[in-house]
Amino acid sequence: MLKLYQFDPVWGIPNPSPFCMRMETYLRMTGQPFEVYTGVQYLSKAPKKKLPYIEDNGQTLADSALIIDSLKATYGKNLDDGMTTEECAIATAFEQLMAESLYWTTFCIRWREHWPLVKDVFFGDLPPVIKQILPGQIRRKTLKRFKEQGIGLHSPAEIHQMGIRDLGAIADFLADKPFLMGEHPRTVDAMTYGMLVNLIEVPVESPVKAYGQSRGNLQAYCDRMKARYYAG
Numbered sequence: 001m002l003k004l005y006q007f008d009p010v011w012g013i014p015n016p017s018p019f020c021m022r023m024e025t026y027l028r029m030t031g032q033p034f035e036v037y038t039g040v041q042y043l044s045k046a047p048k049k050k051l052p053y054i055e056d057n058g059q060t061l062a063d064s065a066l067i068i069d070s071l072k073a074t075y076g077k078n079l080d081d082g083m084t085t086e087e088c089a090i091a092t093a094f095e096q097l098m099a100e101s102l103y104w105t106t107f108c109i110r111w112r113e114h115w116p117l118v119k120d121v122f123f124g125d126l127p128p129v130i131k132q133i134l135p136g137q138i139r140r141k142t143l144k145r146f147k148e149q150g151i152g153l154h155s156p157a158e159i160h161q162m163g164i165r166d167l168g169a170i171a172d173f174l175a176d177k178p179f180l181m182g183e184h185p186r187t188v189d190a191m192t193y194g195m196l197v198n199l200i201e202v203p204v205e206s207p208v209k210a211y212g213q214s215r216g217n218l219q220a221y222c223d224r225m226k227a228r229y230y231a232g
């Protein structure tokens with residue numbers, strides 16, 4: 001059976017990583033049977049040193065988007081059947097907005113502005129001596145990466161402004177549709193749900209979260225996805 005490796009769930013949501021949540025949600029959406037293995041220890045075994053990754057039929061695959069492409073090719077189940085070329089292009093653009101823009105905003109807010117919370121949630125279980133050293137080292141590396149990527153060069157206010165712009169685009173496009181592309185849940189909904197939950201349903205306060213919560217259709221969308229794919 002397909003094995004999914006991801007972080008431990010925290011904060012009462014399926015996963016604190018939008019990409020792990022995207023992967024799990026996609027598998028639930030397709031009805032593919034899978035087993036979940038959770039823990040930060042899987043990072044060192046991950047082929048690209050990031051989670052999620054999967055093992056399936058003797059193959060190890062990394063990167064949620066590439067895994068989804070591969071599963072579509074292997075199992076032939078495509079949630080996007082029937083979408084027009086234009087709809088597919090829009091869905092891809094939204095996936096990239098979330099994966100390449102909103103994701104970085106979210107993580108910058110967590111790691112830069114809410115470090116005590118992040119430290120406690122992600123590293124709270126470490127043995128005392130390691131807890132003194134390791135989290136600080138990881139944070140320094142992470143902040144360096146944010147700067148190299150570009151997002152870390154901006155002020156908190158600028159980052160909030162960018163996050164609100166991205167969230168606003170999602171809320172405006174979703175409007176009163178049940179799913180991002182309309183009546184039917186599509187692949188893009190796996191990323192959308194993973195990203196939105198990680199912004200508006202976590203105890204990480206910011207103007208971006210407040211804005212997301214003020215757009216009622218986003219919360220209603222999360223409730224709909226939860227009821228459909230995570231009930232029971």
Ligand SMILES: N[C@@H](CCC(=O)N[C@@H](CS)C(=O)NCC(=O)O)C(=O)O
Nearest residue numbers: 017018019049050051052063064065
């Ligand atoms: N493009 C990758 C991104 C995965 C990713 O960035 N995972 C983060 C958590 S959200 C991670 O494993 N970070 C650990 C690290 O960079 O050390 C995907 O879609 O799977």
